[in-house]
Amino acid sequence: MKRLVFLCTILVAATAGLPTVASAATPHSFRHEVFALGMGGAYTAGGWRGSALFYNPASLAIKRFHLNVPVRFEFGGVGGIRELKDVVDFFNAHQDELKTIDQLPPGRAEELDKEAEKLDGKGGTIRLFPALRLGWRGFAIQTYAIFDGTPQMNSGVFQPRLDLRAYSDIGVIAGYARRIRAFGDWYAGLSVKYFNRWEVYRSFSLEDAAKTPGFSDVVDLKNKKAGFGVDLGALYPVNRKLTLGLVAQDLITLGGVKPDMSLNFGVHYALLKRLNFVADYRDIFNSEDVPVPMHVYFGGELDLTLLRLRGGFFQGYPSVGVGLNLWLIKLDAVYYGRERGKKIGYKPEDNLAVELQIGLD
Amino acid sequence: MRYRFGMTIIFGLFVGLSLGGCNIFGSEKKKPGADAPALQAQLDAFLNPNSKSRISSDVLFEVAKSSRQASEIGILTITRELSQSASSTNMSFPFETLSAALRVDKLQYIIRMDQALALILYANQYLSSTTTKPAAGAVSDPELKTASSRVDLVSGIDPCSMYPDFVVVRLLRVLIDFRTRVDGISQALHISPNAGGFGVQWDASVVNVQNARAINGIITWLADPTTGVLATDVKVILNPESEFGCPSPLSEIIDLQKVEDYIDNTIARSMRCYYINTGDAGNPGIGDNDGDGRVDEELLNGIDDDHDGRIDEDARL
Numbered sequence: 001m002k003r004l005v006f007l008c009t010i011l012v013a014a015t016a017g018l019p020t021v022a023s024a025a026t027p028h029s030f031r032h033e034v035f036a037l038g039m040g041g042a043y044t045a046g047g048w049r050g051s052a053l054f055y056n057p058a059s060l061a062i063k064r065f066h067l068n069v070p071v072r073f074e075f076g077g078v079g080g081i082r083e084l085k086d087v088v089d090f091f092n093a094h095q096d097e098l099k100t101i102d103q104l105p106p107g108r109a110e111e112l113d114k115e116a117e118k119l120d121g122k123g124g125t126i127r128l129f130p131a132l133r134l135g136w137r138g139f140a141i142q143t144y145a146i147f148d149g150t151p152q153m154n155s156g157v158f159q160p161r162l163d164l165r166a167y168s169d170i171g172v173i174a175g176y177a178r179r180i181r182a183f184g185d186w187y188a189g190l191s192v193k194y195f196n197r198w199e200v201y202r203s204f205s206l207e208d209a210a211k212t213p214g215f216s217d218v219v220d221l222k223n224k225k226a227g228f229g230v231d232l233g234a235l236y237p238v239n240r241k242l243t244l245g246l247v248a249q250d251l252i253t254l255g256g257v258k259p260d261m262s263l264n265f266g267v268h269y270a271l272l273k274r275l276n277f278v279a280d281y282r283d284i285f286n287s288e289d290v291p292v293p294m295h296v297y298f299g300g301e302l303d304l305t306l307l308r309l310r311g312g313f314f315q316g317y318p319s320v321g322v323g324l325n326l327w328l329i330k331l332d333a334v335y336y337g338r339e340r341g342k343k344i345g346y347k348p349e350d351n352l353a354v355e356l357q358i359g360l361d
Numbered sequence: 362m363r364y365r366f367g368m369t370i371i372f373g374l375f376v377g378l379s380l381g382g383c384n385i386f387g388s389e390k391k392k393p394g395a396d397a398p399a400l401q402a403q404l405d406a407f408l409n410p411n412s413k414s415r416i417s418s419d420v421l422f423e424v425a426k427s428s429r430q431a432s433e434i435g436i437l438t439i440t441r442e443l444s445q446s447a448s449s450t451n452m453s454f455p456f457e458t459l460s461a462a463l464r465v466d467k468l469q470y471i472i473r474m475d476q477a478l479a480l481i482l483y484a485n486q487y488l489s490s491t492t493t494k495p496a497a498g499a500v501s502d503p504e505l506k507t508a509s510s511r512v513d514l515v516s517g518i519d520p521c522s523m524y525p526d527f528v529v530v531r532l533l534r535v536l537i538d539f540r541t542r543v544d545g546i547s548q549a550l551h552i553s554p555n556a557g558g559f560g561v562q563w564d565a566s567v568v569n570v571q572n573a574r575a576i577n578g579i580i581t582w583l584a585d586p587t588t589g590v591l592a593t594d595v596k597v598i599l600n601p602e603s604e605f606g607c608p609s610p611l612s613e614i615i616d617l618q619k620v621e622d623y624i625d626n627t628i629a630r631s632m633r634c635y636y637i638n639t640g641d642a643g644n645p646g647i648g649d650n651d652g653d654g655r656v657d658e659e660l661l662n663g664i665d666d667d668h669d670g671r672i673d674e675d676a677r678l
Contacts, residue, residue: 098437101437101440101441101444104437104441106438106441106453106458109435109437109438109440109441110435110437110438112435112437113435113436113437113438114435116435116436116437117393117430117435120393154426155426155430155436156426156436156526157422157425157426157429157474157478157523157526157529157530158429158436158439158440158525158526158529158530159436159522159525159526160436161522163517201515201517202517203422203517203518203519203522204522205522205525208519208522293384293386296386313385315384316384316385316386316388317384318383318385337384341391343388343389343391344384344386344387344388344389345384345387345388345389345390345391346389346390346391347391348384348388
């Protein structure tokens, strides 16, 4: 254990000394795995299932040959999956009153105001995560794409607005890992990713939104930024049941996309061969200045061979997943919550995700 | 086997707890407008005469929005207030039902909203102007125009789409400013609907020459056709093309002709009917203020002396 502390100290000291020129609001180019989402998004110290390349490159040292194509689709909304519909319902239900607003009693206008204000910040999420993965023990390469769009209602100043925030990454990540026998018996890994990012932020007045802006009004394909990031990770098996993980995510960044470095710590406890629990504390240095619960992810998986049941808490919000394992075909579904605001409860987002994976895992 | 069964039960409970739906760490709802004090402090620091700092239109938009939320000024309530016409039922002057103290409180928020939105729009004019840059002293909002050169217009928000919001805020600012000035004379004075517009409603206890002179001064401050703030601060912004470099007409939401009619008739002309002939030489109450062919036909007494349905219009002491 002393050796692990020593290794951690070196890693933390190394990362703390690196200069970062970054924005806290810049998201990492990170592809969550569907099985990890079912376990509350924790997998820094995991490695018994699927690809953990984005979570901890050191996991490649215990990963076997794999070649597969996963495609995941997610949808949801801030405040609940039905909230986007609530926005539409509000305007439909009160359109007659809104048209003759000068005739309304003052008290009625105030009532409608209170209802409308509740819709502020509500909206939907749509995400797509395709990938192509190839790897064997010690080395893996993955091409991936992330499409993340979040249309949201904005009560505005006096004119309600529709905000569209979206980004898309298309990139490739490659990792290398090996067993290390110095300072104990552990695994070290390094991954390098290169990606292009397109970002969109447009705030439409409802009048403009009603005119149904075209794709070119929203997205400028020429406006892309290239990003380059290096992750450094370690896995330390304390005993047959307990493994600890430590990752410096985006330790080095170059190019036009520079997220803050995130130092993540994870624990994996294999209670039984088919019953595993994981927990992560992500972004130890709190680069995004959020409260402690928003760094915490934990959950577990029960493997029944054909069926895999998962549960956990993603920043304290529940996650539940189920996976169907048909050897070359895997079908997974997960419900998970997450926080999009600066504090728990400010902008809770509910999501449903389904993933189809074809190939050897 | 017994052990495994137990673990399965534990796992089942774990999943069951997950299905409970709430956050296990507890959660708090963000109160609308909670960010207003911090954002307003940013705006104040930016507007400090010695400041050379920059501010983004995103932050300015949030200043305006959070100030509106913190003031608890409802969008639909204001839309209702400002869309009043002679045919409207329940017609009332904006915020008339509130106490004087609450009106002062809301005015402080409205001023910040006005400043933030004006900066966004003036910044658009600053960037779009290829010849003459706006100069301090030449316009009604000289400080804001000068400061607008330090505003960064981010690509996400079209500044011109803020114009309808700004027109509403500016009009509201002027009307609430007027109303708080009336409060300053006497809180027994009210602004009441009167024949398609509004008028000052007097209480017998505050009828005196000093108050009458003060009301004349405030009506001039608001409604004088050339020097009143409705003309200098509000009507001047009704040309988005020349003032802000925005296309006109730019919106179907806001009918600028109707806004102008509201300013000229519902507010300015109707308020000028309530000039009082104080007996002072050259005072604005002299003459036929309400244009009905009669001069000084009312006594300032809170009674409809000429039986025309309006009280204390074209009055004399």
